[in-house]
Amino acid sequence: MKSKKTQVCIIGSGPAGLLLSQLLHNEGISSIIVDRQSRSRIEERVRAGVLEWGSVEALEDAGIGERMHREGLPHSGFDLAFDGDLHRIDLTALVDKRVMVYGQTEVTIDLIARRLKQGCEIIFSAEEVQPIDVKSDAPKVRYTKDGETVEITCDYIAGCDGFHGVSRQTIPQDILKTFERVYPFGWMGVLVEKPPVSDELIYANHQRGFALCSMRSPTRSRYYVQCPTTDKVEDWSDARFWDELAVRIGPQVAANLETGDSFEKSIAPLRSFVAEPMRFGNLFLCGDAAHIVPPTGAKGLNLAIADVRILSRGLIEHYKRAQDAYLEAYSQTCLKRVWKVERFSWYMSTMLHQFPEFSGFEKRMQRAEFDYLAGSEAASQALAENYVGLPLEM
Ligand code: FAD
Ligand code: DHB
Numbered sequence: 001m002k003s004k005k006t007q008v009c010i011i012g013s014g015p016a017g018l019l020l021s022q023l024l025h026n027e028g029i030s031s032i033i034v035d036r037q038s039r040s041r042i043e044e045r046v047r048a049g050v051l052e053w054g055s056v057e058a059l060e061d062a063g064i065g066e067r068m069h070r071e072g073l074p075h076s077g078f079d080l081a082f083d084g085d086l087h088r089i090d091l092t093a094l095v096d097k098r099v100m101v102y103g104q105t106e107v108t109i110d111l112i113a114r115r116l117k118q119g120c121e122i123i124f125s126a127e128e129v130q131p132i133d134v135k136s137d138a139p140k141v142r143y144t145k146d147g148e149t150v151e152i153t154c155d156y157i158a159g160c161d162g163f164h165g166v167s168r169q170t171i172p173q174d175i176l177k178t179f180e181r182v183y184p185f186g187w188m189g190v191l192v193e194k195p196p197v198s199d200e201l202i203y204a205n206h207q208r209g210f211a212l213c214s215m216r217s218p219t220r221s222r223y224y225v226q227c228p229t230t231d232k233v234e235d236w237s238d239a240r241f242w243d244e245l246a247v248r249i250g251p252q253v254a255a256n257l258e259t260g261d262s263f264e265k266s267i268a269p270l271r272s273f274v275a276e277p278m279r280f281g282n283l284f285l286c287g288d289a290a291h292i293v294p295p296t297g298a299k300g301l302n303l304a305i306a307d308v309r310i311l312s313r314g315l316i317e318h319y320k321r322a323q324d325a326y327l328e329a330y331s332q333t334c335l336k337r338v339w340k341v342e343r344f345s346w347y348m349s350t351m352l353h354q355f356p357e358f359s360g361f362e363k364r365m366q367r368a369e370f371d372y373l374a375g376s377e378a379a380s381q382a383l384a385e386n387y388v389g390l391p392l393e394m
Contacts, residue, residue, distance in 0.1 A: 002150045004121075006032045008315060009141045009154040011129055011167055013042055013122055015104060016287030016304040017160030018111035021120055022062040023312035029319050032152055033122040034129055034143055035161075039112065042124070046191060046264050047104040049214050049222055050075075050201070050298035052389030055305040056100045064110040071217065072102035078387075080352075080370065081204035084250035087374040088200070094381045097388040101201075103216050104301050123150075131157050131170050135281035155282065158311065160304075162288040163273070171280040183270035183294060183349065184356055185209070188227040188236050190262035196221045197249070197257045203296065204249050205352045205366060210296070211248035221258075224295075226353055233265050270294040272346055274338060277331040284311055284330060291338050293345035296352055302389060303341050307334050309392060333393060340394075344386040 008024055010017040013035035021031045035042065051059070051072075059065055076092040091097055115122060126143040133139050134157060141152045159167020168176070187210075196215035204211045209226035216222055225244050227236070238261060246254035273292040278285045287304030310333050314326035326333075351369050355362070373379045 002148060004032065004150060004152045006030045006152060006154050007319070008156045008158055009034065009139075009152045010158045010160055011035075011131065011141060012159070012161035012165060012289070013037075013112070013124070014160060014162060014287065014304070015107055015111065015301055016289075016308050017158065018108065018115060019058065019062055019305060020158055020160060020286065020308045020312055021115055022064075022111060023058075023308065024315060025115075025118060025120065026061070026063070027316045027320065029315060031120065032154075033115070033120065034126045034141055034152070035122070035124055036126055036129055037124065039122075039124045043105065043109050043112065045105065045108075046189075046266065048295070048298060048301040049101055049103050049216065050302075051100040051102055051107075052302045053097055053099065054309075054389045054392070055302050058305050058309050059107065059110075062111065062114070064107075064114055067106070067110055068100065068102050071106070072100045073215065073217070074098050074100050075200065078201040078203065079198070080373065081202055081206075081249060081253070082367065082370040083206055084252065085370075085374075086253075087370065087380075089380055089384050089387065091384050091388055094377070094384040095388055099298075099388055101215060107301075129161075129166055131159065131167055131283055134170055134283040137282075139282045156315065157283045159283055159285045159289045160287055160308075163292055165289050167283060167285055167289050168275055170283060171275075175277070175280060177276045179274045179276075181272040181346070183272075183353070184229065185226050185353060186229050186231065186267045186269045187212075187224045187295060188231065188233070188241065188267050189222065189224045189265070190238075190241055191216065191264040192221050192223070192260050192262050193219060194221055194258040194260045195219055197253060202249060202253060203348070203352055205354070205370070206248040206250070207354065208244065208248055210353045211245055213245075213249060213253070227267065229269060231267060233267055236265065238262050268295065270349065272342055274335070274342060276335060278307070278334050279331040286311055290334070291342065293342055294349040295345075296348040297345045297387060299341050299345050303338065306337060306392060310334055337390060337392065337394075340390055341386075
């Protein structure tokens, strides 16, 4: 068996693992990243699109701000729509902050390029990845590649391997508590090479279901519609998608909708999930490995970045100043914030989707929530404060 050594072994080359590796490298701390997927698969995945400003700053710190600032689209507000009525959430006026529209795909491409250029070892297409001895002072990550088994010995393991990864499964069942809500619908998403229907994002609740108008650039749009979990991508021809989207966003907005052939189509399920604690021995869970939010409100990627900012601070304090207070508090610090973000994502999802089990009462509650937001600056401000991103600690 071949062996390697590093300070922090990172499982997962998604945004969480890559950013952690970069923030550690900036302080002279070594890491190796192991991922089961190929580089091209990782770089082709289309996922989130909105960065909180705290995430923008973390990516600047990581040294990948240049293309993001050149190609990303700063947004100072977005629209909520309810059966055709519009209410603008003016982020700048309400909380004096903005967000950045820049795709997760681009963030990942930028981070991989920078990490490789700086000589970081990223092992793609690794098989049978397994954290071992995580409670010892010399934990290891074992994997197989090209028929050869390799063991990486390290001080700490960061489990950044997403919801379906192995890291969380390493924590014994009598220690790990999980909390879950699965929603009775998914999001059907398309990418199209056409200008966005509006300069701002639009989150719409319509009797036929939720719709979201987003974008990736001034010429590339990203749209989603709520669909049953049983639907398949093949059930949604482009024509059906455009007809449904136009109905849900209403005639006033749909008048500007430019349709075309979609070049990416996927269905994502909606889930709320939290695993506690986020540390076991010398294994730390980050991002989707520890928690999932439904995408309404664009928090999944941002939450992963927040975890990594908190963990990197703890590791840097450990290596630079032999102080472990931040590391000791990692799980507690993250979970306090995680639950607030879970609450916001659940709130946005509940307000904006059609639930099969909802009676007339719950539907009136959704409408009342929208009307309250539209008539109350305080309510809009609370929503805006969450949308632009809560502070790391509050
Ligand atoms: P991931 O990006 O999942 O990265 C985990 C990495 O670990 C992957 O590269 C994976 O290959 C690797 N891995 C997994 N298992 C193993 C293993 N056993 N061994 C080694 N490596 C492993 N959020 C939004 O805010 N808006 C959206 O529109 C949105 N859409 C989404 C659509 C989909 C289909 C999915 C799955 C998620 C979406 N999200 C969205 C959520 C957002 O993309 C995630 O929160 C974000 O990717 C979390 O980053 P991460 O680095 O924690 O995990
Ligand atoms: C996008 C995704 C989201 O979940 C969201 O709330 C806003 C935008 C997007 O993919 O562009």
